[in-house]
Amino acid sequence: MTAPLALESTVISHGLPYPQNIAAARRFEQIARQYGAEPRTVAVIGGELRAGLNDEELELLARSHDVRKLSRRDLPIAVAQGWHGATTVATTMWIAARHGIRVFSTGGIGGVHRSGSLKGEAGGRDAAPDISADLPELAQTPVAVVCAGAKAILDLPATLEWLETWGVPVVGYGTDEFPAFYSRGSGLPVDVRVDTPQEAAAIVEAKRRLGLPGGVLICAPIPQEYELPAAEANAAIEQALAEADAQGVRGKAITPFLLARIVELTGERSLHANLALLENNVRIGAQIAAALAASRA
Numbered sequence: 001m002t003a004p005l006a007l008e009s010t011v012i013s014h015g016l017p018y019p020q021n022i023a024a025a026r027r028f029e030q031i032a033r034q035y036g037a038e039p040r041t042v043a044v045i046g047g048e049l050r051a052g053l054n055d056e057e058l059e060l061l062a063r064s065h066d067v068r069k070l071s072r073r074d075l076p077i078a079v080a081q082g083w084h085g086a087t088t089v090a091t092t093m094w095i096a097a098r099h100g101i102r103v104f105s106t107g108g109i110g111g112v113h114r115s116g117s118l119k120g121e122a123g124g125r126d127a128a129p130d131i132s133a134d135l136p137e138l139a140q141t142p143v144a145v146v147c148a149g150a151k152a153i154l155d156l157p158a159t160l161e162w163l164e165t166w167g168v169p170v171v172g173y174g175t176d177e178f179p180a181f182y183s184r185g186s187g188l189p190v191d192v193r194v195d196t197p198q199e200a201a202a203i204v205e206a207k208r209r210l211g212l213p214g215g216v217l218i219c220a221p222i223p224q225e226y227e228l229p230a231a232e233a234n235a236a237i238e239q240a241l242a243e244a245d246a247q248g249v250r251g252k253a254i255t256p257f258l259l260a261r262i263v264e265l266t267g268e269r270s271l272h273a274n275l276a277l278l279e280n281n282v283r284i285g286a287q288i289a290a291a292l293a294a295s296r297a
């Protein structure tokens, strides 16, 4: 009975600095094993879609500047051109599903961006809303995603509305509130709270049996001792958004720009917070993967 757990690679290549990133990537794999799952880090290596990397390949993702952030629309290009690429939540889900993997642990998901940071090209007229490819992937690909919610760089109420419209259950793991990455709460409710891996696995399994398409979002708040004070996190987020706006940052560059600026503005503490919530999500994801495998044994 194997309990595979997919792990994301954008966080390794673009989300954390070297050498903390390679140490973290190895630690995530150890934690997954320790909690009863088989770690399968997902990436594109030389144009090949992979779920499971050797240590040399993890090192490549962590060190090389020749690794791109691949969202869903980039996949055919990466394959045709033989690129190395790190996968976002959307592409990790899609590759995981093709490998028969049903649970995936990550940090934060993408969502609906705040409209204030998205002026149209023509003199500040609002452009179409920027919606991460992570959301439509959750609506169509049957993988449970364990995350710490979404950063408040996004419009969190609009993100939850989108998930509701498209039928994605939002489950709080040990919480009644949708977590906001650096903060344990957002004031926004989840659809249900669960407190055990078995309860989470039962929802994932029920969704499969009902034949409903798409995934389940399982949200675990950052461990208390690593939470950033809301004022500090929000000040950094507001400043990063204003800078993105002033510099005209657009498209797929927006999320990496905002994430990098927030880390620069909040320093070491946000790095430690990020690592702590990722490890927590790997632990929970591994337990859910193991519970799911046991329930179908």
Ligand code: PSU
Pocket (backbone or CB within 6 Å): 010, 011, 015, 071, 087, 088, 089, 090, 107, 108, 109, 110, 111, 131, 132, 133, 134, 150, 151, 181, 251, 252, 253, 255, 256, 259
């Ligand atoms: N939010 C985070 N950390 C991340 C990301 C988002 O707090 O690392 C990354 C994930 O890979 C996510 C992607 O899938 O950014 C979303 O990018 P976009 O908004 O361009 O779809």
Ligand code: MN
Pocket (backbone or CB within 6 Å): 130, 131, 132, 133, 251, 252
């Ligand atoms: Mn976008």
